[in-house]
Amino acid sequence: MDPKTRRNQIQQIVEENGKVEIDQLTEALQVSHMTVRRDLALLEEEQKLIRTHGGAVLPKALVKETPYVNKETKELHAKRSIAKESLSLIGHGATILVDSGTTTFELVRLLKDRDDLTIITNDIKIAAELVDAKPRCIVTGGEVQSKVGALYGAHAYDLLRSIHVDLFILGAHAVHQNVGVTAPTLEKAKMKQLMIEAAEQTWLVCDTSKFNEKSFAHVCELHEVEGIVTDDRLNDEELDLFHQTRLKAPL
The missing domain is CATH 1.10.10 (Arc Repressor Mutant, subunit A)
Known part of the structure; x- marks a missing residue:
């Protein structure tokens, strides 16, 4: 043949x-x-x-941006389990960057009584959640992404280049073992890249619906993150695919 x-x-x-x-x-x-x-x-x-x-x-269509209102209740149980598991990553007195997104939002809700933390975020909904909370909150500034609430642009880039933090909690639109982490827009990918550069460690938090997907703009390779916190719906083959990232799956 x-x-x-x-x-x-x-x-x-x-x-x-x-x-x-x-x-x-x-x-x-x-x-x-x-x-x-x-x-x-x-x-x-x-x-x-x-x-x-x-x-x-079979190839799938690239994952595109989803309005906040369409994703805030999607996979909610998984997101809350991931948020609870992620608490162990955040040490006493930590300064952390928290990416925009609904999974990271659920994590921040669990941190509202931590008066030892400084949280820097590019998400206006996360910032609003922290208005009456105990952690110190810093917002990156920048242009607000319509229907999503994420911040990006020159002001945000300048702030991220001027700071250094203990930990970055990275959200993802798509995760693939060959392509790595990808985002729907170049602007969003650049924000995530600058956050990675500003942090001592980066942990990726996302539910398993984001796995084996690809989006438009490259963020990072999987080996660049310390590990992944996800839900418990991966099969043995998928666990093998991502084992090099020290994936952490809550029960």
Whole structure:
């Protein structure tokens, strides 16, 4: 079988099943693992599939920005579990950067009685939650993103370049083992990158619906974060994919 015909057959198998394992392809096509991996790499370059650990899946549309009102109650149980698990990351007297988002919002709600903390955020809803709370709150400033409440722009960039903090709690729109963390816009990706640079450690907090997804603008590779706090819905294969990030999943 010539390479083009073989790759067409691989694409057809993936389209029929939604996903496929390398072992299945080697058996079906009677070729080596190396040949299959090379074919999958070429098909991914042509955006016909997305490689996974041990196989491939159909490509999905890029994850785009979601208005706050549409996501504040989505996956709420998972977000609250993640927030509770994340509390152990925040030491006494810490200065922390908290990214915009609904999962990070749930974490901040649990920190409202901590008078030993300084919280810096680029989210006006998080800042509003801290108005009558005990932590010291600093807002990055900048332009407000319509229907989302995140802050970005030159004023925010200048502040982030001028500070150094203990910990950054990073939110994510999309997380993929090959692409890393991505965001819907270049501006949002730049904010996250500057926050990473300003922090001693970065921990990613996101529910499992964000996994195996891709968005427009690259934020960082997975090895650049200290670890991931997520919910308990990952299967064994997915856990293996992300083990290098010291993923932390609440029960």
